Amino acid sequence: xxxxxxFEVRHWEAGPQAHVVAASGELDLNAAPTLxxxxxxxxxxxxIDLVVDMTDATFVDSTVIGVLVGRLKALRALGGSLRxxxxxxxxxxxxxxxxxxxxxxxxxxxxEALAEHNTVR
Amino acid sequence: xxxxxxxxxxxAADPNYELRVQPDASELGRARDFAxxxxxxxxxxxxxxxxxxxxxxxxxxxxxxxxxxxxxxxxHLWITERPRRLTLGVRDAGRFIPKAAEPDPLSDRxxxxxxxxxxxxxxxxxxxxxxxHVELSKHRRxxxxxxxxx
Numbered sequence: 001x002x003x004x005x006x007f008e009v010r011h012w013e014a015g016p017q018a019h020v021v022a023a024s025g026e027l028d029l030n031a032a033p034t035l036x037x038x039x040x041x042x043x044x045x046x047x048i049d050l051v052v053d054m055t056d057a058t059f060v061d062s063t064v065i066g067v068l069v070g071r072l073k074a075l076r077a078l079g080g081s082l083r084x085x086x087x088x089x090x091x092x093x094x095x096x097x098x099x100x101x102x103x104x105x106x107x108x109x110x111x112e113a114l115a116e117h118n119t120v121r
Numbered sequence: 122x123x124x125x126x127x128x129x130x131x132x133a134a135d136p137n138y139e140l141r142v143q144p145d146a147s148e149l150g151r152a153r154d155f156a157x158x159x160x161x162x163x164x165x166x167x168x169x170x171x172x173x174x175x176x177x178x179x180x181x182x183x184x185x186x187x188x189x190x191x192x193x194x195x196x197h198l199w200i201t202e203r204p205r206r207l208t209l210g211v212r213d214a215g216r217f218i219p220k221a222a223e224p225d226p227l228s229d230r231x232x233x234x235x236x237x238x239x240x241x242x243x244x245x246x247x248x249x250x251x252x253x254h255v256e257l258s259k260h261r262r263x264x265x266x267x268x269x270x271x
Contacts, residue, residue: 059178
């Protein structure tokens with residue numbers, strides 16, 4: 001039986017202030033714990049300005065949106081920020097339907113998210 | 122050759138119209154593929170196909186997280202096609218009690234049922250033989266054939 005990778009979460013330092021978490025593939029209930037643990041661990045390490053890059057995400061469900069909303073609140077409380085990168089129409093539609101799309105700073109590309117980040121902070 | 126599941130097992134299941142998944146989050150992809158294939162057959166456009174797929178994923182995720190598998194250890198999905206309506210059903214042995222809408226818009230829970238309602242034309246919740254059925258329907262949009270002269 002072959003094992004197919006359905007999602008992937010990677011992260012890297014993007015300068016002194018921002019840390020990028022790239023979440024790819026099918027981001028659903030199955031992927032949510034990995035994404036949550038990654039974001040919580042980074043916050044615990046003092047990375048409070050996070051950019052979640054969903055450029056290669058093909059699907060997002062309500063549990064993943066719940067993870068992002070939970071992190072957004074936690075980071076704001078710490079004086080940090082959470083930015084999202086997404087261009088996939090279906091994923092954007094999912095955020096829209098969830099009714100909380102306006103709570104997030106949403107950027108079409110990672111470069112734009114990081115540029116904005118650096119001017120704002 | 123008796124079978125405790127009775128009649129249902131005597132009818133060969135059409136894989137296009139019936140699917141059983143393990144109550145595990147890793148099965149959600151299969152449930153979404155099943156929904157997407159049905160939506161494509163029915164002729165829904167890209168956006169509506171995604172909506173149907175997402176609503177299905179939410180319903181099955183809900184059954185996995187909060188419900189209970191049927192007696193055969195799986196969650197059952199089925200498709201009903203009518204000329205103007207495509208319905209996907211999800212059956213599990215749990216007792217689904219929809220929560221009231223979360224008062225906090227930034228809550229990190231309880232968003233699935235709200236999303237399901239926004240994604241399809243009808244959501245029906247019912248209790249059948251001690252099981253919970255969630256049925257999600259998309260209606261075929263009627264395009265205006267032509268401007269009428271009279």
